[in-house]
Amino acid sequence: MPVLTSSSSSSSSFTSISLSIFLLLILYNTTVICSATTRTKTTHPNRQLSVNYYAKSCPQVEQLIGSITSQQFKESPVSGPATIRLFFHDCFVEGCDASIIISSKQQGNKMLAEKDAPDNKDLREEGFESVRKAKAVVESKCPGVVSCADILAISARDYVHLAGGPYYQVKKGRWDGKISMASKVASNIPQANFTVDQLLKLFSSKGLTLEDLVVLSGAHTFGFAHCQNFVSRLYDYRGSKQPDPVIDPRLLRALRMSCPHYGGNADIVAPFDVTTPFVFDHAYYGNLEAKLGLLASDQALSLDPRTKPIVQALAKDKQKFFQAFAAAMEKMGSIGVKRGRKHGEKRKDCSMHML
C-alpha cells in the first residue's frame, strides 16, 4: 500500500485523502465516450424556455425522469458526474440540443458524430445510459413529446441534487439538433491545460462570464479524471522537467504512485475532489486554495487575480455556491437553444436523427 505508507507523517485528514485516492484509483476503471461542440451564440436565452413547457403535454415528465435518475444514482453513483459532464459537452457544441448523444453512422469513418471526437472519448457510458433509460420511460407515457435535450437538462439537475447539491427548476422547450459532427468539437471544449485567458475566451464565446467559469468549474467537486489529463503537472510542468510548484507535495506523491510519467495504465483515474469525491459540495474551492487542484485549469482559478476572489468567496460560503451554480446551469442550459422544425427535431431514439 505505497500510497498509504507514504503519508505516514501527515495529518489523519491527509491519510484519508491518500486512502480515498488509492481506493478510487483501483475502483474506477472507466471507459468513456465523448462529444463535440461548435461555437454557438447565445441568442435570447431564456425567452424560449419555460418551467411549465410540458404542463399540458406531459405533466409527469420530471417524475418519470426522476424515477430513473434516483435508481441509477443508487446503482451507479458515477452516473451523476457522467451526466453533468455530458450536459456541459452538449451545450458547448451546437448548443443544448442533444447533439452529443447522436451515434456515428456505421459506414466508414466519414462524418463521425460528436461523441466519437477525441475530446469526447472520455465521456462515461453511464451518462448516455441514463438518458436512454429516461427517454424510454418518458416515451412510454408521452410519446413524441419530450426532447432528448430537455431530458438531459433535467437529469443533470436531478444528479446535482441527489449528490447533495442544490435543487433548481429546469426551464424546458429545447428541441433536439439535426447536426452532430465530430469536427465541431475540438474548438469548443476546453483542455485540462488551458490558461485562464483561454478558458475565458471560450466561455465568453458562449455568453458566459468570468464568474460563470469559476462557478461551473465547481462541478469538479465530484467525478474523476484520467492520468493523461494531469500527468505533465506531476513530472514536467510546462517543459520545466519539474512538477508544478503549485501542487501539495503529499498530493503529488500520491498521484505519482498511480500515474507514472510513461507507460502507466491508461484507464486509471483520480478524483477531482480528494476530500469528498462523490458529494456535490463546495469543497472544490477550499481544495484549490490548499493546492489540491487536479487539473492545471482548476488550479489556475485560484491563482489568477481575476478569478481568485471568486474562488475565495465560494470556498467560504456553500449556500452562495449552490445558488450561483443553479443560476449558471440555467445560463449554460440555454446556450444555442433551438425551437421548431426548421432547426430542430424531437427524436424517438436519442442516438438517432429523425429521417
Ligand code: HEM
Ligand atoms: C472550465 C473548463 C473545464 C475543463 C478544462 C474541464 C476538463 C475536464 C477533464 C479533462 C475531465 C476528465 C475527463 C476524464 O479524464 O475522464 C473532466 C471531467 C469532468 N468535468 Fe470538466 N472541465 C471543465 C469544465 C466543466 C464544466 C463547466 C462542467 C459542468 C458544469 C464539468 C463537469 C465535469 C465532470 C462532472 C467531470 C467528471 C466526469 C466523470 O467522472 O465521469 N467540467 N473535465
Ligand SMILES: [Ca+2]
Ligand atoms: Ca449540442
Ligand SMILES: [Ca+2]
Ligand atoms: Ca465534493
